[in-house]
Amino acid sequence: MASDTTAPAGRSLLFLTDDQLRKGIEAMFFAYRGFTADPDRILAEKNYGRAHHRAIHFIHRSPGTTVNNLLSILGVTKQSLNRVLRTLIADGLVSSTVGARDRRERHLHLTPEGAALERSLSDAQRERMRAAYRAAGPAAVAGFREVLEAMMDDDMRRQYQAMVDQPDGR
Amino acid sequence: MASDTTAPAGRSLLFLTDDQLRKGIEAMFFAYRGFTADPDRILAEKNYGRAHHRAIHFIHRSPGTTVNNLLSILGVTKQSLNRVLRTLIADGLVSSTVGARDRRERHLHLTPEGAALERSLSDAQRERMRAAYRAAGPAAVAGFREVLEAMMDDDMRRQYQAMVDQPDGR
DNA sequence: CGAAATACGTCAGCCTTGTTGACATGACTG
């Protein structure tokens, strides 16, 4: 690497050493493990995986969303998503209803049972996030969000922004 | 849950609404995708996966580390790690040498080829991190690290702290 | 010394979750 030593201006050169960057990388690695640990425990008991969690989360997030929409949010193939969706529907956690305007589409909703599982998953995850936010304080949280957003790919960030700016209507 | 919503008191409480927490959760989700995207592209060309990346990263990080040590850092089973390690050794990216003090142990090092791959992977990841850090600024970066550290499990945080505080000697 | 514990490797089998490719159906659209 060894770039910043020669590079001009910028706001602060010293805080962008490879060592600082490596610490950020390792922090992401370990923090993500913590981030998924609580839901993973709950899901394991019910024989579901992270893929089910993601589907449930975004169906809860955007009730009535279509399969195609979910596909583009999750960034997986339809075969992969369908496998997960099939089990969730079979288990009565998700309902799939034919679209009124366009009858090719299926609109996805959580059933009461699905909503209950979503609740318990997101409670666990929120609890950890809340504790982290409390420990770090509001200023740190703002910085946290800024860096994370800057880390996304452009098209991902667009999806994220669009999603984040609409309240969840719980 | 529904805790902070009942008493909409001060500003310090409002920043911990479920909605704020959800935004943080979704930011983690999308940011982690970005975080792994660049290395994933490089690895895919060489028919390696994220598991190889993690092994390479931490062997680079702690040259001469033992298999058991790596196991506890990565948090996987020895069978799982061994599969990855076997291919890396067979492909000449990692060397395994019998321990001098304790001949049961194997000490792992990157070969020159392994170090080259590590370099190209971490260059890509650091480049993204650098861009995010630049965009967000030093104060945001400090907050970012604070929140991530608060998000880890206690024993994970201990490992992280111990690791982060020793320079990597590159 | 001998028994137990430790570090490592490996075989076999299973699961989840991702992939491609192919194909069918029903529904909208020009």
Next chain:
DNA sequence: CAGTCATGTCAACAAGGCTGACGTATTTCG
């Protein structure tokens, strides 16, 4: 009506987790 679109599904495969069971050095401890 022809073409495209949204969806579902079958089959086959790969990565990378897991458990359980063994085998083999080697070290440690009673």
